Amino acid sequence: MDQIEVKSFIPKFITFYEKATKQKCTKEERWNLWKEHYNFAAIPPGPDGQTLAKELLEHAWDQYEERFDYIKNWEPEHQKVADYLSEIKSLLGCEDPIKIVIIYFVGAFENNAFVAPYDDERLALCLPIENGNSDITLCHELTHVVHIKSANMNADWQRTIASIIIQEGLATHVSKKLVPGKEDRVYIEHEEGWLASCRVKKSEMIHGIRPYLNDDSSETVYKFTMGTGSTNTEREAYYVGWEIVKALFVEGYTFEEIASVKVSELPNWLHKIYPLVEA
Structure with a gap:
């Protein structure tokens, strides 16, 4: 219980x-x-x-x-x-x-x-x-x-960028499913206009964050969450997660399948499915 x-x-x-x-x-x-x-x-x-x-x-x-x-x-x-x-x-x-x-x-x-x-x-x-x-x-x-x-994760500040990407992508899409009917920006934006600005830089963000998927340093976590990432944009990991999980749904993945990937496997798993979002 x-x-x-x-x-x-x-x-x-x-x-x-x-x-x-x-x-x-x-x-x-x-x-x-x-x-x-x-x-x-x-x-x-x-x-x-x-x-x-x-x-x-x-x-x-x-x-x-x-x-x-x-x-x-x-x-x-x-x-x-x-x-x-x-x-x-x-x-x-x-x-x-x-x-x-x-x-x-x-x-x-x-x-x-x-x-x-x-x-x-x-x-x-x-x-x-x-x-x-x-x-x-x-x-x-x-x-x-x-x-x-x-996924056998911990809730510490320091975790791999791959973990953050999947955690945030999954959470934004679950909230969209359970509280439907809003514009996409409502589920992910922290300030007005952020989602539109991310979409302009989509390819650059997705490529810019990839080398850091295995990185779990505090500095890198800050860089892609509260810092300005690789494109001078806050919360890049959130946007990349949104796009990756959306691409996984198109390929037929379910919420349960995404959530079941264990934390130790996430960086390598994300590297393997990355071409889906780069297409």
């Missing part, structure tokens, strides 16, 4: 925000209060992550006032999580029980949900709430949870 535990970091954010607004802080004082009372963001590990967290806080600060009442009164949708998890397990052919901790948090309006290790047995599914609930985001991230189980 699946086990879903729920935690909320929203009260911690509210404490931070109320202290910061009451004290009329400088930017540095606000940052120190954030670290003391909240200290949670969708960032990579290490010093670069802390720098990014500080930038995200400053970028989002003026927007929090408008959304603060919503944040204080927000309520989770527990049944929806369980229902989508069941659908995704069926779609990916996963029969093993899933144990997860759902962590609701206040992000910086960047729509960056993520999955990370929680303990030896469970994954943490971290969902930002400041922009409202999103079935697409929920399906996307739950797909990561189930896929990690099906």
